[in-house]
Amino acid sequence: MWKKTAIAAMAAFLLTACSSDNEAADNNDNMADNNTEQTDQNQDKSDEGTEAQFHHPLTGAGSDEESQQRAVAVVVNNHPKARPQSGLDHADIVYEVLAEGNVTRFIALFQSEQPETVGPVRSARDYFIELAEGYDSFFVAHGYSPEAKDLLTSGSVDNINGMEYDGSLFKRADFRKAPHNSYISFENIEKGAEKVGAEMDTPPEPLKFIQSAEAEGEEAASVKLSYYENPSYSPVYEYDQAEGKYTRVSDGEVLEDYDTGNPVLLDNIFIVEAPHAVVDDAGRRDIDLTSGGNAYLLQKGKLLKIKWENQDGRIVPAGDAGLLPGKTWINIIPDNPGLEEFITVQ
Structure with a gap:
């Protein structure tokens, strides 16, 4: 009789101990889950706070x-x-x-x-x-x-x-x-x-940049720009899907830096029409950089037909269009014959 009672007591003790261990494990698991969740929340807050405090004025970077x-x-x-x-x-x-x-x-x-x-x-x-x-x-x-x-x-x-x-x-x-x-x-x-006594520690006023996951316009994976059909001055802008940027090709060669071999990668290509006039026998020109006019904006493999304007001496997209953060090339072409004649989109 004593043996049966002792065995029953021992079984109850072990059952209680196991139950306590399981409960403690569950509590520890819950605490770990809570800690993980809190860490994730803190990480999310950290990610939200990674916005740079300062930006370069001409790239928005x-x-x-x-x-x-x-x-x-x-x-x-x-x-x-x-x-x-x-x-x-x-x-x-x-x-x-x-x-x-x-x-x-x-x-x-x-x-x-x-x-x-x-x-x-x-x-x-x-x-x-x-x-x-x-x-x-x-x-x-x-x-x-x-x-x-x-x-x-x-x-x-x-x-x-x-x-x-x-x-x-x-x-x-x-x-x-x-x-x-x-x-x-x-x-x-x-x-x-x-x-010459020039101060070099005053940055320019910042350009206006837009944040957009998708560019608008027609597909423009390859755009050829011809200055009066001169093959040496007829660059082709090619969209690099992997980089999400454009490269520039002249005479069949991708534009790369002579010293480093790094390609020139572009986020915005802005092609604008402006009145040109030859003013002397040497072929020198006057170019109207203030009146505004028609323009093409290339971004992320798309071409958007917009207008340009001069803001405080700068040629910028007019209206709601804007530059994406990054590097920008601006081609100024004669308005006669203009964009439709100078530009080929592929």
Whole structure:
């Protein structure tokens, strides 16, 4: 009898102990679940708080620090003998504009990034200076038209020019021939700014950027832009689905940086019509950069037909359209014959 009672008591004890252990395990599991849930909630809050405190003014990209860098505008050679160029992959904004004849040049604006070297550097036109002034840029060129020289020597814009600093601030590369071999380092740009007493610690006013998961418009995986059917100046913008950005192809070659081999990747391509007029026997032009007009905006493989306008010296999308955060190229083409004739969409 005693044995049966002892066995029954022992069984009850073990059952109670197991029940307590299971309850404790359940409680521990619940606590772990709660801790995991709290961790997830904290992580969600952390993710929500990852929005950058500062943004670069000309790209809209996030930054850990407030930008104190003045924009620098450099006239970059686009002759076939000047390709591939140096530094264009670091530019926040690049304008492509006609000079004399059917030759285009770039005005590359640097603010969020400074490449080690930029070039080949080429001569200025008055409307190049006008574009640079819209961002209060420090202006860098090698040479000038008569109209541009008047502006530069009058002090209308802080600048240095290779006509004065050839061989000192501007260096001649031995792998190319003049006039396609003038280069300048960002270190020497800063030295030049100091020489002429230009302040370099005031960033430009920020552009307006939109946040959009999807771009609007017609499919535009490949867009060819022809400046008067000149094959050397008929770039093709190709959409890279994997990158979500456009590359640029000239004469069958993807535009890459000469020094690094990095491709130029673009988030916005803005093609605008503007009145052009040849004004002298040398073929120099006047370009109306203020009146606005028709434009195409390429983003994320889509082409949107919109208008452009000039806001405080800057060519920007009009109306509700806007730039996506990232790098932007702006092609300025003659309004005669205009977009319908110059652009081929594939």
